Amino acid sequence: MVLVLVDHDHGVLDELSLQAVTYGRELAAATGEQLDALVVGADGSGVAGALGEHGVATVHVAAHDGLTDYAPVAAARAASEVAARTGASVVLAAGTPRGNEVMAHLGAITDLPVAADCVSVAPGSPTQVVRARWGGSLIEEANLHGSPALVTLVPHTVAAEPGGSGAGDLAQFTPELADGDLLVIARPAAAEEKAGVSLADAKVIVSGGRGVGSAEGFAPLEELAELLGGTIGCSRVVTGNGWRPHTEQVGQTGTKVAPDLYIACGISGATQHIAGCRNAKTMIVINTDPEAAIMGYADYAVIGDVSKVLPAIIEEAKKAKAG
Numbered sequence: 001m002v003l004v005l006v007d008h009d010h011g012v013l014d015e016l017s018l019q020a021v022t023y024g025r026e027l028a029a030a031t032g033e034q035l036d037a038l039v040v041g042a043d044g045s046g047v048a049g050a051l052g053e054h055g056v057a058t059v060h061v062a063a064h065d066g067l068t069d070y071a072p073v074a075a076a077r078a079a080s081e082v083a084a085r086t087g088a089s090v091v092l093a094a095g096t097p098r099g100n101e102v103m104a105h106l107g108a109i110t111d112l113p114v115a116a117d118c119v120s121v122a123p124g125s126p127t128q129v130v131r132a133r134w135g136g137s138l139i140e141e142a143n144l145h146g147s148p149a150l151v152t153l154v155p156h157t158v159a160a161e162p163g164g165s166g167a168g169d170l171a172q173f174t175p176e177l178a179d180g181d182l183l184v185i186a187r188p189a190a191a192e193e194k195a196g197v198s199l200a201d202a203k204v205i206v207s208g209g210r211g212v213g214s215a216e217g218f219a220p221l222e223e224l225a226e227l228l229g230g231t232i233g234c235s236r237v238v239t240g241n242g243w244r245p246h247t248e249q250v251g252q253t254g255t256k257v258a259p260d261l262y263i264a265c266g267i268s269g270a271t272q273h274i275a276g277c278r279n280a281k282t283m284i285v286i287n288t289d290p291e292a293a294i295m296g297y298a299d300y301a302v303i304g305d306v307s308k309v310l311p312a313i314i315e316e317a318k319k320a321k322a323g
């Protein structure tokens with residue numbers, strides 16, 4: 001059985017977990033096994049129907065008073081319980097900070113090795129994996145010993161697609177938590193709650209780097225993002241300077257995105273930034289330096305000062321919108 005750990009935000013399924021479910025379905029089909037999912041938290045039962053449409057046969061829901069918010073060790077404990085009970089051969093999660101963290105705890109609880117950030121998994125003895133290392137600049141082929149194989153999948157390795165004939169049956173249980181499993185519970189900070197499109201799912205991202213100059217310099221980026229129905233992204237220099245929150249950082253230590261359009265304003269294109277946006281379908285670059293590394297990834301580039309180029313683009317976007 002292939003078991004996918006599905007993350008959700010109070011009942012709203014995480015898109016990257018659905019990608020892991022799609023990949024898990026392919027693995028299960030290749031090995032002739034059943035695809036199950038584990039959802040942690042009382043709200044999890046609400047997502048069973050949706051997971052059934054993605055080919056999940058049984059949705060195991062770990063319900064516990066302490067599991068309403070993200071509790072990584074307790075989530076891993078629940079995963080170890082389901083994996084043992086069902087005899088899972090593979091346990092898979094999205095390679096997000098949360099997916100990787102829960103999987104690391106699962107590895108510690110089961111004393112099994114973990115292969116994080118895989119782009120390909122071939123179950124067997126040993127399981128053969130291909131992993132993206134150093135933000136994707138190095139591709140590693142590795143053998144993973146032990147059963148179940150504990151793996152996480154690089155975001156956007158596959159697109160999330162419904163399919164399969166899963167019933168989405170519900171198996172609710174109360175996990176047996178050990179002392180200390182609930183010592184770490186992450187609750188969302190009110191300041192981080194933001195309306196609008198989420199960065200990971202955005203189709204259009206207007207992203208700013210050091211070249212934007214200041215927190216105030218992001219005003220035209222916000223205006224353009226709103227005009228295009230998109231959202232704001234940024235580089236680590238920007239979050240480091242406190243111009244924008246970390247939730248907007250794109251890259252190796254930020255969010256990995258795959259929008260239709262990525263507009264990079266005053267960003268040099270360090271490998272750690274590109275690791276997060278290389279899956280953009282179209283990239284427009286605005287930069288004063290024609291030799292900037294990011295030019296190598298640009299579909300279109302404007303060589304110029306972002307504070308002058310953006311107002312011109314905004315004007316054209318407004319005209320186009322007005323018809």
Ligand SMILES: Cc1cc2nc3c(=O)[nH]c(=O)nc-3n(C[C@H](O)[C@H](O)[C@H](O)COP(=O)(O)OP(=O)(O)OC[C@H]3O[C@@H](n4cnc5c(N)ncnc54)[C@H](O)[C@@H]3O)c2cc1C
Pocket residue numbers: 208209210211212234235236237238249250251252253254255265266267268269270271272273276286287288289292304305306307
């Ligand atoms: C372990 C590790 C993890 C990291 N993770 C990340 C990550 O997740 N995300 C990330 O972004 N970085 C990450 N970094 C940092 C990364 O290495 C770079 O330092 C960072 O991405 C650079 O940000 P930047 O492009 O905004 O700034 P810079 O590299 O300083 O580039 C600024 C660019 O703006 C241009 N510019 C200047 N003025 C203007 C103007 N007026 N108009 C137009 N263009 C202008 C310049 O020509 C230049 O190309 C990480 C680094 C390490 C070591």
